[in-house]
Amino acid sequence: MKPDEIKILIVDDERYNINVLVDILKPDYRTIVAKNGEEALKRTMTAPLPDLILLDIMMPGMDGYEVCRQLKSDPKTCFIPVIFITAMTETEDETKGLELGAIDYITKPVSPPIVRARVKNHLALKLALEKIETQKEKLDEQNKALIEAARLREDVERITRHDIKTPLNAVIGFSQFLMMADNLTDAQLDGLKTIEDAGYRILNIINLSVDLFKMERGIYPFTPAIVNLLLVINKIIIETRELVRLRNLSVNVSIKGIPVDKNDIFTVQGDELLCYSMLANLIKNALEASPEGETISIILDEDEDAALITIHNKGVVPVDIRENFFDIYVTSGKETGTGLGTYSAKLIAETQNGRISMTTSETEGTYVTIKLPK
Structure with a gap:
């Protein structure tokens, strides 16, 4: 994704703070703004969804904590990285934000180099995670395809073994039937015995192919x-x-x-x-x-x-x-x-x-x- 295609939502109830963040990020990214929590939730759902949200904590009405909680509880928006931007500096405030699902915490007054670096790093991390998820989905599909191919192969092999066994049983059975005659020479008996033995060997090979499959998987009884x-x-x-x-x-x-x-x-x-x-x-x-x-x-x-x-x-x-x-x-x-x-x-x-x-x-x-x- 190109930088100018990346969408960042900036949420703050103070126009000055919004302007500062827009000035820092607008040269590299597409920025949209919201002045309160309710507006932030509405703008978040506007397609395309934001790639990252900079969220003030102290706002009238719905504060940043509640906005973050609702975003993280919605499957459609839970994956969007949230960075809190706030003047609150107490450890418990930062801990609460991180526990709600925020990935970072930047204190006011903001430093432009720090804002740009944090945003860049978290966008890169989000992109990497998306690539991993895409690869995982591809691997899952490939794995399903392999499982299906293996199932089809087993079905084909089972049918093939059945189709071979049927005429093979006739070969073995008929050679045994012929050997019961009392007018055969020793050479003829030897020939029929060779046919019978060959039939049994083929039958053993067919049966063994099934057994090898089980041995490879450690399930041979x-x-x-x-x-x-x-x-x-x-x-x-x-x-x-x-x-x-x-x-x-x-x-x-x-x-x-x-x-x-x-x-x-x-x-x-x-x-x-x-x-x-x-x-x-x-x-x-x-x-x-x-x-x-x-x-x-x-x-x-x-x-x-x-x-x-x-x-x-x-x-x-x-x-x-x-x-x-x-x-x-x-x-x-x-x-x-x-x-x-x-x-x-x-x-x-x-x-x-x-x-x-x-x-x-x-x-x-x-x-x-x-x-x-x-």
Whole structure:
């Protein structure tokens, strides 16, 4: 706002005092005057409203205190800064004015430099507060828009998940129905089992997308149970056997340095589906990152208070993503990578009251270690 657009109301019952203040302020601001309290209230309501009011206290009829009280009790005028101009110098007089809502107190006879400085400072403060309020209103609108967008996204995702699940259930159900036939070859059974497993994996991904949303907001209803990780790991190894074959890799699983036996168990307190999703992502990442012909090691161990699962491959994490390896959408050198695998693994580990870490080097390769409650 330009200075000559700023409107200042001067209220005093003495013409001399009005003239003095008008002479001080008129070169820089638009001034209007009132000679008593009743007239001051009427002129205040004349559009546009004053940007600041200089108000005498001692006036016949309605005094400045009452004018200030009425101004501050009206939502239309309560935000207008009021500066008392008065010959009253007692501390209790000043205190009363400030308690009624005045922002400053100037004593008569007025000093022109002080009046100009006080008016300038309070107008600048009023302008700053108005900008803050405008920004707050914009932020409130943006926040409402974001909340609405998030709600719409959730609705779309929920509908999408429902629309995907319906035909997916048919795929799983029909493959199971076909497997009941007694005239199938082993190859045909294996093919149908692959279709069934793929259907379940997609179904798990859909369900997990809902769970990740809850984990991000800290509202996932985690109920720990005993999970045998060896069964989970064996299932993942079977599902990734084609990738292992194509890259000429091998996968070794050990407990405390000893190769696992078919009768071994290794349990944690967790959620089986979450453990499956977390380890499937990390093991697949290790298989894809490993140089061809190498070995991926899955090492199971424990310390005093936690079970340790370490996945090692001879590949090296690129320098540009080492610091934010577990952040969302972080990926490097993978044409089909989404950057959600390690992010979801970290989220799942923490949801199960665990934690996850990564170390990598040219000489040692990459180790990803998960700690979960025993």
